[in-house]
Amino acid sequence: MYDIAIIGGGPAGISAAINASVLNKNFIWYAAAPSRKVQRAELIKNYPGLPEISGKQLEWALSNHAASMGIEVCRKLVTGIYPDERHFTLIAGSDCAEAKTVILCPGVQAADPIAGEENFLGRGVSYCATCDGSLYRGKKIAVVCTDGAFEGEINYLLGLAKEGIIVPLYKNCGISAPNARIVVKRPCEIAGDSRVRQLKFRDGAEDVDGVFILRGSVAPTTLLHGLETKNGHIVVDRACACNIAGVFAAGDCTGRPYQYAKAVGEGNVALHSAAEYLDKLA
Numbered sequence: 288m289y290d291i292a293i294i295g296g297g298p299a300g301i302s303a304a305i306n307a308s309v310l311n312k313n314f315i316w317y318a319a320a321p322s323r324k325v326q327r328a329e330l331i332k333n334y335p336g337l338p339e340i341s342g343k344q345l346e347w348a349l350s351n352h353a354a355s356m357g358i359e360v361c362r363k364l365v366t367g368i369y370p371d372e373r374h375f376t377l378i379a380g381s382d383c384a385e386a387k388t389v390i391l392c393p394g395v396q397a398a399d400p401i402a403g404e405e406n407f408l409g410r411g412v413s414y415c416a417t418c419d420g421s422l423y424r425g426k427k428i429a430v431v432c433t434d435g436a437f438e439g440e441i442n443y444l445l446g447l448a449k450e451g452i453i454v455p456l457y458k459n460c461g462i463s464a465p466n467a468r469i470v471v472k473r474p475c476e477i478a479g480d481s482r483v484r485q486l487k488f489r490d491g492a493e494d495v496d497g498v499f500i501l502r503g504s505v506a507p508t509t510l511l512h513g514l515e516t517k518n519g520h521i522v523v524d525r526a527c528a529c530n531i532a533g534v535f536a537a538g539d540c541t542g543r544p545y546q547y548a549k550a551v552g553e554g555n556v557a558l559h560s561a562a563e564y565l566d567k568l569a
């Protein structure tokens with residue numbers, strides 16, 4: 288029986304694991320794989336103290352930090368979490384573990400990826416306007432957006448780009464910037480060579496330097512039934528506590544902004560909240 292089970296190998300999960308080790312907790316840490324989102328960042332400019340670091344360098348620094356403390360990661364995908372009266376049972380492949388608390392840091396899952404999206408992630412495909420927008424200053428971009436709530440981010444991108452092809456996958460798009468062209472079609476493929484070159488539709492294509500995909504999608508309820516979500520994100524309070532007692536969540540899965548500093552901070556908060564919860568159980 289572990290005190291804490293941490294799920295996720297991105298900045299949020301690593302932060303939770305490092306702090307669990309510092310607090311000398313008995314924990315198990317599952318991460319199906321190192322975070323592809325960290326590895327694929329071309330250049331990170333907004334992580335305090337580490338200006339101009341690449342994603343690969345940040346991934347190395349984070350993983351090395353955990354490894355240098357002797358923290359072991361279990362490279363398995365957790366497929367189900369089942370609450371009992373006083374603990375949780377986690378299923379990962381043929382493995383099964385029990386823990387008194389769970390910290391969810393699985394990131395955001397792309398619900399309905401466009402063909403080529405995964406392949407060009409970090410090579411012209413981005414999910415974050417504030418992270419990558421400045422890489423497209425004076426260039427031509429496409430923005431595929433699933434929700435009008437992201438129009439502020441679209442306007443931010445249009446303020447940087449020379450031209451923007453805006454593909455709203457929702458009704459009543461309110462974008463009206465002079466350098467924006469609204470295309471009401473469903474994109475079917477992102478194509479290119481070593482980088483993105485085109486966003487394709489069934490009846491044609493737009494030549495672009497990059498494609499921003501702004502969507503909020505995660506299916507954490509398949510992991511843990513009864514977990515409260517809103518707009519695809521896990522609902523948490525300021526202590527990163529979820530609606531199920533003993534369950535905490537951190538990082539992209541709790542909502543925007545999708546950023547390293549937020550993920551690391553929430554991983555820390557979630558771990559300390561889990562530790563306080565354990566103290567009350569004792």
Ligand SMILES: Cc1cc2nc3c(=O)[nH]c(=O)nc-3n(C[C@H](O)[C@H](O)[C@H](O)COP(=O)(O)OP(=O)(O)OC[C@H]3O[C@@H](n4cnc5c(N)ncnc54)[C@H](O)[C@@H]3O)c2cc1C
Binds near residue numbers: 296413419548
């Ligand atoms: C190309 C690119 C560039 C970016 N640039 C920036 C930037 O410049 N600045 C910035 O602040 N942010 C940037 N971001 C955003 C940043 O990468 C994310 O905000 C951050 O990685 C979120 O961390 P996380 O720990 O919440 O999730 P993730 O990094 O997505 O990690 C999720 C982890 O959970 C694991 N996992 C998921 N489900 C399970 C499961 N069921 N069982 C076990 N393990 C599981 C995954 O394998 C992975 O290890 C960028 C993202 C991308 C894609």
